[in-house]
Amino acid sequence: MLKYQRIAEELRSAIEAGEYGPGDRLPGENDLMALHGVARMTVRQALSVLRSEGIVEARKGAGVFVRAFRPLRRRGIQRLASERWAAGRSVWSADVDDRRELVVDGVQVAREPVPERIAAVLGVEPGAPVWVRRRRYLLDGKPVMSAASHFPADLVADTPVVSPDPGPGGVYARLAEAGHAPVRFREEIRTRMPSAGETDELRLPSGTPVILITRTAFTADSTVAEVNDMVLDAASYILEYEFDA
Amino acid sequence: MLKYQRIAEELRSAIEAGEYGPGDRLPGENDLMALHGVARMTVRQALSVLRSEGIVEARKGAGVFVRAFRPLRRRGIQRLASERWAAGRSVWSADVDDRRELVVDGVQVAREPVPERIAAVLGVEPGAPVWVRRRRYLLDGKPVMSAASHFPADLVADTPVVSPDPGPGGVYARLAEAGHAPVRFREEIRTRMPSAGETDELRLPSGTPVILITRTAFTADSTVAEVNDMVLDAASYILEYEFDA
């Protein structure tokens, strides 16, 4: 067993045994060097193992801390039921219980040329104009997701879909009123390590992956009304899909 | 901009520009040291950024290589349709096209005490006996998933469900014949960095996350017939769920 793995293993079992609880500070790099009689790079490598497992989180100038893990349960199918938004409730309100606070942040709506990746799904020409609604979701003050919804420009022009606050039931209720009610959704899920920009926007501690969800909303005549590109902090979410055999 | 970020950025854009294609070898650590006039630890940190983004993969003694990314598309709902397994087709055969080869590996069936985490979902007492079917799936020779299905012992005793090869339609077809046809499924998705054991079993290059899927199969009387714990190589999969509003 290599030195850095031994040190990582020792800290990991101490955490699992409850010697360090969520939010507790671990021994610092200097402590660990003295304790194990190794060079600083070696303890740093040990800590980097734990960071990359998402178990601990380093805060510059402060120390290394045990991470708390209380994910949101995102019920993929129920949350998008038409009865919900027809009744004026937002999609994301289904994800939280009453004791936690989910707020939406930095809403921006803009008319832009369609990104290449989206054009194919949306079924429009590359460079065609689309309306893009960007926003970020914070749970108890911590960013957990950022999202960018893309709508074909001719579908939503002069509708409340492109207003910063679309009102009760959100954009799906407004699309329905405009005669473009979504009747079917497809969610595509990928996961990978975040880019620098994503780390920044979601304030991710290094070592947590992100989940990428691309949701496509289809109307009754099978046209695409929305392509929503989401980036989720993987540690903050459990995704759930329930369906018949 | 920090040195290691500059070097990482330069390599990343070279890869995106196609100067290095999938499988190509990047300049080695010694080359990069000479090229940028920095210490070895600095180029290593640059490369570790790219590794943690899953863009490149280091092979000891050989070099650093651009990773190929050709994920499987796993259609979560269609693949579990009862018509499929009733017609004698396996669930996983829905995931691959004809040009790629998916093989099942290391099938083990054993009667064991139920793990604590599973007991709660399965609705049995802690320590009660369950039948566990473990196996691994390889795509074109590379492990992409390992899975462990848990069945309540009294439900499957003396049925082909516990035989190494359950036959056409797989265990769901056999459960159906035994009067325990699954009628509803729930899939729970988490994602995190792999443990050492998972890295080993799936032969993961460092820097790729794993996707954990826990599937629960319910019968018509709402009892749980199976809890399937899966570990997927995140880089090998795109998950897809399609459903009505």
Added chain:
DNA sequence: TAGTGGTCTAGACCACGTC
């Protein structure tokens, strides 16, 4: 201001792959 983690240097030995 003292201590923390983040970055960086300049060496070293090793196991492993390729040739």
Added chain:
DNA sequence: ACGTGGTCTAGACCACTAC
């Protein structure tokens, strides 16, 4: 045999946090 990446040492300066 040689070059590769993996591990490790022993220093250094910096920006940031907490007090």
